[in-house]
Amino acid sequence: MRLELRDVRYVYAPGTPFEVEALRGVSLVVEPGEVLGIVGGTGSGKSTLVQHMNLLLTPTSGEVLVDGVDATTLKKSELRRRVGLVFQFPESALFAATVEEDVAFAPRQLALDEKEVRERVLESLRVLGAGELAARSPFALSGGEKRRAAIAGVLAMRPEILVLDEPTAGLDPATREDFLALILGLRNAGISVVLVSHDLDEVAEVADRVCALQEGRVLAVGTPAEVFYRDPSQAPATVRVASLLRESKPEIGAPVPFGETLDALRALRGA
Amino acid sequence: MKHPGEGTRVGGSLAVSCYRVSFSYPGSEQPALSDVSFELRPGEYVGVVGPNGGGKSTLVRLLNGLLKPDSGRVLVSGRDPSTEPFEVRKHLGILFQDPENGLVAPFVEDDVAFGLENLGVPRQEMRDRVARAIRAVGLEGYERREPGTLSGGEKQRVALAGLLAVEPEILVLDEPTSMLDASGRREVLEYLETLRAEKTVLHVTHHLEELVRSDRILVLNGGELVADKTPERLLSDADLLRENRLVLPVVQRLALELGLPPAKLRTPEELAEAILARTESGTRAG
Numbered sequence: 270m271r272l273e274l275r276d277v278r279y280v281y282a283p284g285t286p287f288e289v290e291a292l293r294g295v296s297l298v299v300e301p302g303e304v305l306g307i308v309g310g311t312g313s314g315k316s317t318l319v320q321h322m323n324l325l326l327t328p329t330s331g332e333v334l335v336d337g338v339d340a341t342t343l344k345k346s347e348l349r350r351r352v353g354l355v356f357q358f359p360e361s362a363l364f365a366a367t368v369e370e371d372v373a374f375a376p377r378q379l380a381l382d383e384k385e386v387r388e389r390v391l392e393s394l395r396v397l398g399a400g401e402l403a404a405r406s407p408f409a410l411s412g413g414e415k416r417r418a419a420i421a422g423v424l425a426m427r428p429e430i431l432v433l434d435e436p437t438a439g440l441d442p443a444t445r446e447d448f449l450a451l452i453l454g455l456r457n458a459g460i461s462v463v464l465v466s467h468d469l470d471e472v473a474e475v476a477d478r479v480c481a482l483q484e485g486r487v488l489a490v491g492t493p494a495e496v497f498y499r500d501p502s503q504a505p506a507t508v509r510v511a512s513l514l515r516e517s518k519p520e521i522g523a524p525v526p527f528g529e530t531l532d533a534l535r536a537l538r539g540a
Numbered sequence: 541m542k543h544p545g546e547g548t549r550v551g552g553s554l555a556v557s558c559y560r561v562s563f564s565y566p567g568s569e570q571p572a573l574s575d576v577s578f579e580l581r582p583g584e585y586v587g588v589v590g591p592n593g594g595g596k597s598t599l600v601r602l603l604n605g606l607l608k609p610d611s612g613r614v615l616v617s618g619r620d621p622s623t624e625p626f627e628v629r630k631h632l633g634i635l636f637q638d639p640e641n642g643l644v645a646p647f648v649e650d651d652v653a654f655g656l657e658n659l660g661v662p663r664q665e666m667r668d669r670v671a672r673a674i675r676a677v678g679l680e681g682y683e684r685r686e687p688g689t690l691s692g693g694e695k696q697r698v699a700l701a702g703l704l705a706v707e708p709e710i711l712v713l714d715e716p717t718s719m720l721d722a723s724g725r726r727e728v729l730e731y732l733e734t735l736r737a738e739k740t741v742l743h744v745t746h747h748l749e750e751l752v753r754s755d756r757i758l759v760l761n762g763g764e765l766v767a768d769k770t771p772e773r774l775l776s777d778a779d780l781l782r783e784n785r786l787v788l789p790v791v792q793r794l795a796l797e798l799g800l801p802p803a804k805l806r807t808p809e810e811l812a813e814a815i816l817a818r819t820e821s822g823t824r825a826g
Contacts, residue, residue: 310721311692412592439637439718441591441746443785467721470790503722506790506808513812518819527790531797537819 270336270351270429270461272299272322277331279317291317293485294331299430299463304456306476306493307465313482315465316357319432322463323352350379353428357435359419363407368394368418371407376425386425393424396458397451413444417451424455431455432463437471449475473497473505473525494523510534554615555710555740556580556603556632561612563598572598574763575612582709585736587751587771588744590760591785596744599760600714603742604629617709630659632710633703638719639695648690649674649683652701659706673705677731693724697731711735713743717750748775749789752806759784772803 279292291314299305299322307315320326321333324340333340340348356362365371372390381389394400399417402410407418416436423431433452437445445468452462452475466472472479472493479496481488481503489496497504501512507530511521518537524530557579564571573595580586588596601607602614605625614621621628633655645651652670661669674680677697682690687698696716703711713732717725729750735741736753743751751757757774759767761784767774774780775792787793791811792802798815805811 310723439592439715439746441785442748442787444592446787469722507794509808510791510794510812510815513808514815517816527793531794534794534798534815537815 271301272352272430272461273297273332273334273337274318274321274328275332275334277318277321277328277333279321279326280329281317283329291485292321292328295482295485295487297480297487297490299461300478301429302456302459302461303477304452304462304464304475306472306479307463307482308467308469308472308479309482309488310467312484314485315482316434317485318482319354319434319463319465322430322432323349323354325349325354350426351428352430352432353423353426354432355420355423355434355436357438359423360407360412360415363415363419366406367403368399368405368407368410368421369403371418372421372425375422379426389425389427390421393421394418396424396454397421398447413440413447416440416448428460430461430463432465434465435467436464437466437468445471469497469503469505470507473507474527493525497525498523553582554579555582555584555617556742557615558599558602559613559615561602561609561614563602563607563609565598571610571763573602573609573760576760576763576765577612578758578765578768580710580740580742582740583737584756585741585743585754587748587754587757588742588760589746589748589751589757589784589786590766593762594760594784595763596760597714598763600634600712600744603712604632604634629708630706631708632712633706633708634712634714635696635700635703635716637715639692639699640719643687643695643698646686647683648679648685648687648698651687651698652705655702655706669705669707670701673701676704676734677701691724692720693727696720696724696728700728700731708739710740710742713741713745715745716743718746747789748786749791749806752789752792752803759786761785775803776801 274295274297277292277295281289281291295318309315321328324333335343363371369390372393373386376386376389394403397417397420399421402414402418407415437448449471452464455462476493479493480490481496489499497508498512501509507527508525511524511530514521521533521537524533559577561573561576562571563573590596602609603616603621605621605628608622616628617631619628643651645654649670652673653666656666656669677700679697687695717728720728752771754771757769757771758765766784767780791808795802795805795811800814805814
């Protein structure tokens, strides 16, 4: 599916002294099958923005369109199945006695037969590299395992877009790398992923496009190179290194992911 | 050589000593820490890294007496935190991960004063200490701001000021930047940097790049202290890093791949400069 936000504004607590305009006219498209990175400082509107993607928040003005159709006319439950939202620290919502029971909670609301529910649960866990966790208690898992179990619950709804809000926050670096591989795996399975992250180095590795937010507005949107080379002071380490060399070595180009950057730097040495 | 912990019983010149400390959570088969020994000398800046579940948080809780070791002993400025937790907390302050949880008062200055209010510090001295602490973290002019209106980086600096006002000699930083965005992170690290040499610091983090300037780095994995090394040695030990699920920061990884010394090149600027110097000398091309 293609999800489009058109000139979305959102005001918290309108008409009170606490009124805050969190989104000030955001237009953005999530294309089918892409990884879209959303970056920006604290308070830039990232979390408010993603909650519009399945209408957990309704725009104060502006539109959300699903394949060109006004999302407010769709059944909310169906919209939320198609656009799965995983909040920050989702493991805090784990509750059941086993991982399998926990993951089954949401798909069970879909009036599927038990066999189908079980298939979906096991498939979701497998996709996330957590198949062996099914029978375990979610409370006896490591941080990374808990988070996989929590994401599996959303994945079992077979969403077309999976929105991950800071999925790697608080995880150790090696687990973080595993999660990036998972994100690419989901994309390769045809699911669009919206990755909200304040870790620019990780966005650099997986995003097909990047949207940079600032104070509720889109500061830039485009390929990672287009967005990050605009302002290298707010860019991943690879871009910061390359942009410092560009002035005297323009042949370095505009690499973003680690591998590309390393190749470009090696080519310089040979020059 | 003396065992760590030995000559520290009375008064002791060590800031922190842990001697053969073990701890298991009730009902858990695996010990959270097993037989861990190390020392912090006054003025040292020491990092702690290791995978989730490696024992980092348990160590922090043992240091301020929230947990009591099953065996072995912990001494902080010569005192046992499990028997004198309130005394120890005057000497050792902890900056936690999430600044939201720590801020309690309506205004920044009240928040900074909060820790002092329980210590019986006279009013005037309290004012002086609060003002000094606010200055130390660069928040002059923020005294009457409401903590809720601050950015993540600013909130974490308020929390840091609250610790500094108590004037502990030892600061424990428990993943102090993990909830912050890139600019908030840089901002907090900059103020932590100014505390070097003035304070003894134990800095727990997942980000090795925050520790490249530290004196030593402890690696905790599976409850065991598996390494206690200088950053130079740790960053150039690929096997040790891999075994402990540590990942070199991007700048250091690029340096290593290019055959440059990773521990000497800390920032993108330093790496870019080294690459330029090498391409221009032209002697080591290829």
